[in-house]
Amino acid sequence: MPSEDEATKERDDFYTRVWAVVARIPLGNVTTYGHIAAYLGARRSARMVGWALNAASGMPIPCHRVVNRYGGLSGSHHFGGPFIMEDLLRSEEVEFDDDGCVRMKSHLWIPEEETD
DNA sequence: CAGGTGACCACTT
DNA sequence: TAAGTGGCCACCT
Numbered sequence: 001m002p003s004e005d006e007a008t009k010e011r012d013d014f015y016t017r018v019w020a021v022v023a024r025i026p027l028g029n030v031t032t033y034g035h036i037a038a039y040l041g042a043r044r045s046a047r048m049v050g051w052a053l054n055a056a057s058g059m060p061i062p063c064h065r066v067v068n069r070y071g072g073l074s075g076s077h078h079f080g081g082p083f084i085m086e087d088l089l090r091s092e093e094v095e096f097d098d099d100g101c102v103r104m105k106s107h108l109w110i111p112e113e114e115t116d
Numbered sequence: 117c118a119g120g121t122g123a124c125c126a127c128t129t
Numbered sequence: 130t131a132a133g134t135g136g137c138c139a140c141c142t
Contacts, residue, residue, distance in 0.1 A: 011139080034125050037137095043125075045137045050123035068124065075123030121141075129133080 018052035029109035039111040064088040071101035
């Protein structure tokens, strides 16, 4: 039977996996919470991905490359400023649509097994 | 102790 | 076609 320690370990591991995927996002590209969650096998737990990024605060993780399904910068406010995330993405050569959303069609990147 | 919220997405009607 | 609802699970009040 699973011990609480293991459950806690899995949670921590979940965050670590999210960070690992985010760290693999190519420069100038973005991904969505759902794709990360699906890659981790938690398609329905996309919300937890957001918490993982929240825990990534202060870490060398490009959480600014993670946007919602519509390319909107959902976590811009939690990033330390509403414009920080957008500015960072613009620095990455990322283009925005007239709606203020990232041009997913051109910058959407999906986590794959990465046939290195 | 229990309820509500949240950096969301997918499916159903 | 669009709009609505459920679900997931951890953290906060």
